[in-house]
Amino acid sequence: MRRAQHTLFGLWAVLGLGIAWAEGAPVWAAEGDAANAELLYKTYCVQCHGATGKGNGINVRDMSVQPRDHTDAAGMVGLSDDRLFKAIKEGGPAVTKSVLMPPWAGVLTDEEVHGLVRHLRVLCACEGRG
Amino acid sequence: MRAAISIGCGLLLAALWAVPPMVANAAGDAAGSALLAEQCAGCHNLTGPAPDTVQAVRARKGPDLFYAGDKYRAEWLTEWLQKPTRIRPGGAFYGDHIVPSQATDKWDQIDTASLPDHPALSAPDARAVSAALMANTPYAERIATVTVEPVSLPIFMGDMLFDKFKGCIACHQSGKDYGGFSGPELYTAADRLNPRFIYSYMQNPQAWDPKIWMPNMNLAAADLNKLVRYLQMIAEEE
Numbered sequence: 546m547r548r549a550q551h552t553l554f555g556l557w558a559v560l561g562l563g564i565a566w567a568e569g570a571p572v573w574a575a576e577g578d579a580a581n582a583e584l585l586y587k588t589y590c591v592q593c594h595g596a597t598g599k600g601n602g603i604n605v606r607d608m609s610v611q612p613r614d615h616t617d618a619a620g621m622v623g624l625s626d627d628r629l630f631k632a633i634k635e636g637g638p639a640v641t642k643s644v645l646m647p648p649w650a651g652v653l654t655d656e657e658v659h660g661l662v663r664h665l666r667v668l669c670a671c672e673g674r675g
Numbered sequence: 676m677r678a679a680i681s682i683g684c685g686l687l688l689a690a691l692w693a694v695p696p697m698v699a700n701a702a703g704d705a706a707g708s709a710l711l712a713e714q715c716a717g718c719h720n721l722t723g724p725a726p727d728t729v730q731a732v733r734a735r736k737g738p739d740l741f742y743a744g745d746k747y748r749a750e751w752l753t754e755w756l757q758k759p760t761r762i763r764p765g766g767a768f769y770g771d772h773i774v775p776s777q778a779t780d781k782w783d784q785i786d787t788a789s790l791p792d793h794p795a796l797s798a799p800d801a802r803a804v805s806a807a808l809m810a811n812t813p814y815a816e817r818i819a820t821v822t823v824e825p826v827s828l829p830i831f832m833g834d835m836l837f838d839k840f841k842g843c844i845a846c847h848q849s850g851k852d853y854g855g856f857s858g859p860e861l862y863t864a865a866d867r868l869n870p871r872f873i874y875s876y877m878q879n880p881q882a883w884d885p886k887i888w889m890p891n892m893n894l895a896a897a898d899l900n901k902l903v904r905y906l907q908m909i910a911e912e913e
Contacts, residue, residue, distance in 0.1 A: 584729055584730070585729060587770060588729050588732070588733060588770065588886075588888055589888050589890075591770065591773070591783075592769060592770075592846065592855075592856075592857035592888060593845060595775070595776070595782075595783055596773050596775035596776075596783050597775055597777075599776075599779045600779065601776055601778075601779055601780075601781065601782050601783060602782065602783055602857075603765060603769060603773060603782060603783045603784065603785055603855070603856045603857060604845050604846055604855035604856055604857055605782045606782050607844060607853060607854055607855065608844070608845050608855070609838075609839075614779060636890075643842070644839075644840065644841060644842040645842040645845050647842060647845075647890040647892060648890055648891070648892070648893065649890055650891070651879070651880075651881050651890055651891025651893075652881055652886065652887075652888075652890060652891070
């Protein structure tokens, strides 16, 4: 029974990933995903990046490097989606940036990190070039 | 001072040994457990498991206490419960206490007026509650596998590790009003917490609290030992 449930769960997971990989999220999933990504951002990111994403969170006063302003389109277009994904999952040093940007792989799934990348694109109202 | 504490602990252990342990525990636990259920369960999770969704971790009204015996130093617990002071400058969930800044060159602030004072207990109640809490050790096995290696390190190396190399300072204060606001103050951590818990939590915060907003910083054993030592040094300093 356990095993059957696991197999079933596995199937759903594979299906889910397949959909997530498909070009552009399907309409029926997009709204829930966006809301979830915003909740993640407001739980894990605003402590440094600020309630409005401007890089001025409660923690910044004594930090030696200021967090990136996620609403700054001019700066954010230069960072590709892959680059953002890597920075969030593996932390600043993985993209030759400060350790003050920590790695989130221990808390967030890949799918959740992809959701956050899309949320950053909403905040900057921009697409990545680079 | 250290020696006095050790002797004190020794005497306490001896005393506990002399009384049939089941009887001693049952009496202490009963009064403490009743108090916990009555006055504390509304804000603290006393039974586990830890919240496993983002929604639940944000809604938490106080830190989980169901593994209190794996986490705290008993003496600290008994004292603090009589005279509670602020440990988390941003409250249980910092997100509930932010005043957003509209300007990029000003930081968001913590609305300190919105942080409630913690209820205090009388000395006998604090002792009973502390005993009941310390009996909660669901992770005793995990704690038993931790070995903290004693290391010596100059304080400035500790500062470098904490501030520059690992970036802990972003979320934690390492001295009064120096550091971040979204995590507990750490210049009191060594007074409050079991050193093995400190080690284990830094190694993998999500093993204790799956959705907590402290990331796993992939710390190597050598750094974990140094950080435990550093937290002891800054606790002695303050």
